[in-house]
Amino acid sequence: MVLALYMRVSKEDACLQQESNSIYYQRTMLKEYVSKHFKEYQLVEFVDDGYSGTHLNRPSVKKLLEYVRRKLIDCIIVKDFSRFSRDYIELGSYIEQIFPLIGIRFISVNDHYDSEKTQGGIGTLDISFKFLLYDLYSKDLSVKVKAALNAKKEEGIYVSANSPFGYEKSKEDRHKLSVKEDEAVVVRRIFDMALCGYTCVQIARQLNKEGVKTPKQFRAKDNKILEWHSSAICHILKNEVYIGNIVYEKYYKKEVGGKRYLKPRSEWKIYHNHHEPIVSRQIFEKVQKKGKYTKIDGTDKKHPLTGKLLCNCGKKLQLKKGANAYFRCPYIYVTTHANCIRKISLKFLEEYIVHEMQRYIQTTHLSKELVDVWIDKILVHSESNIEIIWNNENSEYSEY
Ligand SMILES: [Zn+2]
Incomplete structure (x- = not known):
């Protein structure tokens, strides 16, 4: 047994x-x-x-x-x-x-x-x-767990499992943060570059060119080849942790175990002077004024193809919205990979996929309802002129 x-x-x-x-x-x-x-x-x-x-x-x-x-x-x-x-x-x-x-x-x-x-x-x-x-x-x-954690945060006790880049958990007290000098050097450098007018993309590109280790490379034991992404730079530049503050209760959930949603900035809670700052308040504030490092959170619906397309480098392609929407590799402006996808038109992709689906449908026996749901999903996001008409007599799609 x-x-x-x-x-x-x-x-x-x-x-x-x-x-x-x-x-x-x-x-x-x-x-x-x-x-x-x-x-x-x-x-x-x-x-x-x-x-x-x-x-x-x-x-x-x-x-x-x-x-x-x-x-x-x-x-x-x-x-x-x-x-x-x-x-x-x-x-x-x-x-x-x-x-x-x-x-x-x-x-x-x-x-x-x-x-x-x-x-x-x-x-x-x-x-x-x-x-x-x-x-x-x-x-x-x-x-209950959430309430207990928030109570700890209100007392200035650091409860997260990981420490932010530039810091480590203090050796005397695991609930405090102390500066990790080798990482802090990179953080200061990023702020200095932003102060000089560099954008997040330019900073990421420069760090990659110089081969500066990424936060993951600093922490991970395996030496994976990773590159700085502009979003990581933006994240650092707007993070108040570097002036000694801890920000918490940033997210809320509609249901237990459900998705996290970002609260408006005014509702975040801040614990001031929690630990030693890496960057002075003056520099931090100047940088905030210079650039728009606060991303507008995308609450609108995802395109059904998002997350399903991969670049040659293995990263998921990112959709850039607009009149001529297109997918591209998220690392395209900072990467040293030569084979990354720069631009692939959304309209082209949608038309191609609908076309392929029609071909597939003609050779298989799928129910009309199922097919309609699929095609609706693709076309609802598309302004393409393809119209699909179900022809009952010969059970075939025709395209106009
Ligand atoms: Zn790529």
Whole structure:
């Protein structure tokens, strides 16, 4: 019998220092349970460290499900349901339908749940209630964690996992920042160049020419070839962290686990004189007056092709909007790559894709509804003159 122990700890658990959710504790209690309830067995461990339970997009859970699919395991054991998933509708479908169908036994120790003992619907009602409660708890917990973090920030305690470029977490106190001199040199240089009238693009290009290490190269152990992007420069030039301030509560979420939205600048909270500045306030303010380093956040809808087109260098192509909208490599003005895409017309791409889709439709048997949805999605963003007419008689598209 092959038993799979699945363990998960989220960033929130680590932040609240809930010992009962640590991997060490989960492993100990699961092994204890196994030794009490099983005689002959083989153990496989799956651990996701630092992942939220609100989705199944976790490396070890994916691996676990692959094992399930290939029938390499007989039973999954977790500390509680929420370790496996906090999306309780998804959890329900796995536990009540998918696992029983494949013949996988599921045990949640703290919930006193064992699928082998709850066959025939006994206890399923109980489980449904439990899921419902967990769902409420999950949302409640997220709000609580956020409130706890904000309270810490108000006291000037640095709680982020990473330190900003130019700083490191102080060796005496992990909740304070101290200047990291080798990186600070680059930060000062960037501000000086901006003061001289260089734009973000020009600064990035110059740093790349000189081979100045990027923040990632400073921090990462593997020496990946990375280049400065103008957006990284803009980000540094408008970041108040360099005059000693900490800005927080910049984002809000409409729903738990949902997308983050940027709040208007006036609603951000600032903790002044939190740490040693790298740049003087006068320089910072002069730079702010000189350039528009605050990006207008793009709240408008994304084009359906955004994120789907890749440059020869591997970067996702960026859409430049306007009358003659086009896609280009985001690194085109700062890169030293010769093969990067400079310009590819959006109109051309859309027409090409619609054309290819029509060709594809003619050779396959897709439903009209599905095809209409696809084509609508592309054309709604396009001002192109292509019109697609569905011809019922011979089931073919004609183009006008
Ligand atoms: Zn490129």
